Amino acid sequence: MESGAGKHWTEEEVKALLSVWSEKNIRKQLHGTLRNKGIFIYIAKRLQELGVCRDWKQCRAKYKNLKYEYRTVKYAHNSGDVTKTMKFFHDLDAILRYEPVTQLAAEENGMCSVTEAHERPPEWTEAKAEKKSIGKYFSYPCII
Template sequence: MSCKKRTQPGLVKWNNEETKALIALWGQEETQRKLGKMHRNRDIFEEIASGLMKIGFEKTAEQCKTKVKNLKSRYRTVLDHNNKSGNDPMFMPFFDDLHTLLRDRPTSR
């Protein structure tokens, strides 16, 4: 039996460099245009995973999709919290990068 630990796909660790690269690839104008047109976006996340691979980060399309989903969710949580009067500010890494991408988008995307 192998000594390698098995991890669930959703429990993949992302370091700051990987996350920043993911946001940069996901935030590209062409990628955003494609995401806006398509309901099934598997191919787009395959392209993002391929882009990450080219710069030395091994992530699958599913891992990229999950990370983007989690980043968007966390961004919305922080934004909603900070927009409520009386709350102490909440912070998250990459908030400014995400705000540039997501501030004018409907929450359903």
């Protein structure tokens, strides 16, 4: 299979990417990591084992595009617009459901605090949640 920079991903290729992405160790490494080239090199190797010939840059671009489209549809659903949809939404929802979401909260002193709201899986204990949330609060000037 030829893999050019502009070649569209087939449904089978996306399914393979989602199956690798859904692995717990991959999700854990991708969460909160900005320098993730090594992770995507590994994902590209795993995809090659599954017969998908894509390089790490293509994998990262597809990951970002799928994540962006998922969040757009999820936001629309949360706003009451259930007509917006995408292919693989339910697969992505299963993968991304427990990822923290950054929220801005306005405070009285004119500062906005950025916090991460977590939808915790049922198996989490409060100790794990507390450990995970340490250092997650920042203050920025609030522009209103």
